[in-house]
Amino acid sequence: MIFFMMPGKMIAQTDSSGKAEVKEATTYAPLITFISIQKNDNSVDLKTSVQAKINGVLTKLPGLKIEFTVGSDSSAKKLAEVLTDSKGAAVFNCKPDQLVTDAEGKLNFKASFAGKDSIEAAEEVVTVKRARLEITPVKEDSVLTVKAKLVDLSTGTETPVPETDLGIFVNRMFSTLKLGEGKTDEAGEASIEIPKNLPGDEKGNLTLIARLDENEIYGNLEASVVQQWGTPVSYVLKELPRALWSPHPPIWMLVTFAILMSVVWGHYLVIIIQLFRLRKEEPEPEPN
Amino acid sequence: MQLNSTQQKAFDYQRPVIEKFGRRAGLWSLFYLLWIILGGYALYLQIAKGHIVTGMRDNVVWGLYIANFIFFIGISYAGAVISGILHILKVEWRKPIIRIAEMITVIATVIGPVFILLCVGRFDRLHHLIIYPRLQSPITWDVLAISTYFIGSVLFLYLALIKDFAIYRDAKLKIPKWRQRVYKFLAIGYRGTRSQKRHITISMNLMAVIIIPLAIIVHSVLSWIFGMTLRPGWHSTIFGPYFVLAAIYSGTGVLIMAMWVYRRMYKLYDYITDKHFVYLGYIMLVLGAGYGYFTFSEYLTDWFGSEKWDNEVISKIFNPAEYGWWFLFANVAGILLPIFIVAFPKTRKPNWIALASFFMVAALWVKRYLIIVPTLESPLLPMQDTRLEYVKYSPTWVEWALTLAGIATFFLFFTLMSKFVTIIPISEFAEKEKPKESITEKVTKPESEIIPA
Numbered sequence: 001m002i003f004f005m006m007p008g009k010m011i012a013q014t015d016s017s018g019k020a021e022v023k024e025a026t027t028y029a030p031l032i033t034f035i036s037i038q039k040n041d042n043s044v045d046l047k048t049s050v051q052a053k054i055n056g057v058l059t060k061l062p063g064l065k066i067e068f069t070v071g072s073d074s075s076a077k078k079l080a081e082v083l084t085d086s087k088g089a090a091v092f093n094c095k096p097d098q099l100v101t102d103a104e105g106k107l108n109f110k111a112s113f114a115g116k117d118s119i120e121a122a123e124e125v126v127t128v129k130r131a132r133l134e135i136t137p138v139k140e141d142s143v144l145t146v147k148a149k150l151v152d153l154s155t156g157t158e159t160p161v162p163e164t165d166l167g168i169f170v171n172r173m174f175s176t177l178k179l180g181e182g183k184t185d186e187a188g189e190a191s192i193e194i195p196k197n198l199p200g201d202e203k204g205n206l207t208l209i210a211r212l213d214e215n216e217i218y219g220n221l222e223a224s225v226v227q228q229w230g231t232p233v234s235y236v237l238k239e240l241p242r243a244l245w246s247p248h249p250p251i252w253m254l255v256t257f258a259i260l261m262s263v264v265w266g267h268y269l270v271i272i273i274q275l276f277r278l279r280k281e282e283p284e285p286e287p288n
Numbered sequence: 289m290q291l292n293s294t295q296q297k298a299f300d301y302q303r304p305v306i307e308k309f310g311r312r313a314g315l316w317s318l319f320y321l322l323w324i325i326l327g328g329y330a331l332y333l334q335i336a337k338g339h340i341v342t343g344m345r346d347n348v349v350w351g352l353y354i355a356n357f358i359f360f361i362g363i364s365y366a367g368a369v370i371s372g373i374l375h376i377l378k379v380e381w382r383k384p385i386i387r388i389a390e391m392i393t394v395i396a397t398v399i400g401p402v403f404i405l406l407c408v409g410r411f412d413r414l415h416h417l418i419i420y421p422r423l424q425s426p427i428t429w430d431v432l433a434i435s436t437y438f439i440g441s442v443l444f445l446y447l448a449l450i451k452d453f454a455i456y457r458d459a460k461l462k463i464p465k466w467r468q469r470v471y472k473f474l475a476i477g478y479r480g481t482r483s484q485k486r487h488i489t490i491s492m493n494l495m496a497v498i499i500i501p502l503a504i505i506v507h508s509v510l511s512w513i514f515g516m517t518l519r520p521g522w523h524s525t526i527f528g529p530y531f532v533l534a535a536i537y538s539g540t541g542v543l544i545m546a547m548w549v550y551r552r553m554y555k556l557y558d559y560i561t562d563k564h565f566v567y568l569g570y571i572m573l574v575l576g577a578g579y580g581y582f583t584f585s586e587y588l589t590d591w592f593g594s595e596k597w598d599n600e601v602i603s604k605i606f607n608p609a610e611y612g613w614w615f616l617f618a619n620v621a622g623i624l625l626p627i628f629i630v631a632f633p634k635t636r637k638p639n640w641i642a643l644a645s646f647f648m649v650a651a652l653w654v655k656r657y658l659i660i661v662p663t664l665e666s667p668l669l670p671m672q673d674t675r676l677e678y679v680k681y682s683p684t685w686v687e688w689a690l691t692l693a694g695i696a697t698f699f700l701f702f703t704l705m706s707k708f709v710t711i712i713p714i715s716e717f718a719e720k721e722k723p724k725e726s727i728t729e730k731v732t733k734p735e736s737e738i739i740p741a
Contacts, residue, residue, distance in 0.1 A: 249423040257423060260505070264436055267498040271443060271491040275476060278450075278487040282477025 366539015
């Protein structure tokens with residue numbers, strides 16, 4: 001038969017499943033990336049990302065229980081236990097009343113994993129000085145400006161932090177867009193002009209963000225404000241374009257379909273009626 | 289029912305075939321069953337392990353199964369269109385072969401869609417096609433069209449069988465009682481009265497009229513699954529008529545092969561004569577020429593346009609290192625061979641025509657494979673870091689086993705049906721027809737093939 005004459009190319013492949021070799025039990029040392037972000041509402045976001053090198057590829061590890069603590073080793077206070085998500089990330093928002101500072105006004109956070117199955121235990125520590133970043137939108141003579149102020153809170157009073165680079169960003173659909181940079185002055189303030197006509201949401205709202213990234217003393221700080229400085233843009237389509245995923249088929253298609261199906265099934269119906277009549281008309285069998 | 293002498297003779301001749309299953313038919317059925325069991329094991333593996341046991345991957349998501357689906361649905365149209373047209377035109381010579389054609393239609397329409405089920409995998413969501421249909425999807429059109437067509441082809445076959453069922457019912461056949469009851473039930477009280485004949489004639493005429501456009505629409509819809517995508521090698525306005533013509537063409541080939549087999553197996557030389565092969569050969573020649581024209585037109589326009597993605601597919605199909613030899617086979621065996629064999633009187637003989645049909649049918653199966661696979665191996669989005677087995681499709685033994693099981697099921701159904709009803713319709717013969725006359729057409733028949741009186 002012709003089917004047996006197919007060339008090697010068409011019949012060569014065999015089932016590749018079920019061939020997985022049984023490997024010796026191996027343990028993997030996870031790599032924890034841990035950062036803290038001090039917010040302008042005085043809370044702190046604790047973010048971890050857990051990965052391990054498996055078969056030579058850095059793989060994100062989901063479903064691992066990460067314990068967050070605050071305070072130095074002797075007086076560490078457990079904050080929460082969070083499972084890593086499908087991207088290997090675990091995030092916890094630490095409220096202001098949960099925060100504990102040491103004698104130097106520093107925050108000591110620890111993210112630890114106790115170990116599970118073939119994944120070894122691991123931990124990572126972050127130590128930052130207590131600080132706050134504030135953001136204030138200012139409109140002067142139709143010029144849009146964002147004022148960001150960085151203050152140190154480690155001493156119990158608000159001390160401006162000068163000579164520090166800050167970035168101003170705006171939220172976009174998938175990420176943030178950098179609008180500009182500024183250096184804080186003696187008052188700990190930096191002003192950055194915002195472009196006009198940035199596309200906003202339906203009401204023209206923009207989420208403006210001031211950020212201090214990876215500072216040696218304060219770590220990461222972030223402050224955000226929603227301001228109606230954008231151009232209103234509606235992302236909801238009032239009329240869907242013609243597409244396969246449209247909720248309803250076009251009228252002409254429905255009409256054509258209905259005509260075709262009713263013609264064909266109408267014929268079938270007539271034929272079935274004819275067959276019923278034929279059966280009814282069976283003559284009485286003749287007596288022998 | 290009263291039979292005329294011609295009918296009586298035709299019935300007496302075929303009576304032993306339907307009364308006894310026979311050792312040979314039993315052995316063949318067993319052989320087919322073994323293939324089906326192998327296919328069943330392959331299906332079990334596919335369900336248990338998933339589609340990883342097939343050669344289909346992310347890029348080439350259709351393979352042998354869809355090629356088989358188009359092939360079987362294609363051959364099913366031959367029965368409908370050929371028997372429908374010949375019925376409307378009241379062509380007398382159609383009568384002995386019309387049942388084989390209608391049987392091909394019904395059996396192929398049953399087997400074809402099974403390959404879709406094998407391809408989609410998620411049987412548990414099958415009912416979603418019914419409860420969440422999207423009328424704007426060609427797949428939904430296909431489901432509705434094929435199921436409508438299946439009902440129509442079953443009705444068409446049944447209408448042509450009612451009179452014969454009445455004959456079997458009244459013939460006191462030496463068969464088990466359950467079969468007698470089945471014949472009685474299926475004969476629905478037909479006694480051959482003038483009014484009953486009228487009902488059947490009206491129904492047959494209606495069915496013959498509707499089955500032809502239906503078959504054309506159904507295969508056009510099937511072609512639109514390809515034609516309405518923007519993929520190279522598929523997005524073509526001539527795919528509708530191209531598919532319809534190829535379907536009738538391949539179906540004619542299967543009909544000729546089935547006629548050749550039954551003629552030899554049951555010694556039906558008095559009924560399926562050389563004339564039938566020659567006439568169907570002429571039909572095959574015309575269809576082959578038309579199919580050749582469409583093929584040339586399709587590839588010429590793609591090649592001439594030099595569009596990047598079209599060229600990628602064309603170069604794969606023309607390249608001897610990829611699909612070149614198969615493309616050559618598909619065109620030589622699928623177009624040139626049948627035309628040459630029928631064109632010359634010396635080769636215009638049943639055996640030659642049947643041989644040409646066999647190669648043509650195989651070539652058209654290869655053609656379906658060439659429509660599907662090279663296009664899927666040429667995606668519009670570039671693939672990166674993808675393993676070769678994901679880019680290149682090659683069927684696994686599981687797919688081959690299920691393909692052969694499908695073919696075996698086709699043959700098994702044919703064997704079973706030929707033991708349940710007579711291959712040559714009895715009731716179609718009128719008194720004036722004298723089948724013996726056809727035996728005088730001994731022009732090409734070897735002596736050994738003549739049935740002793």
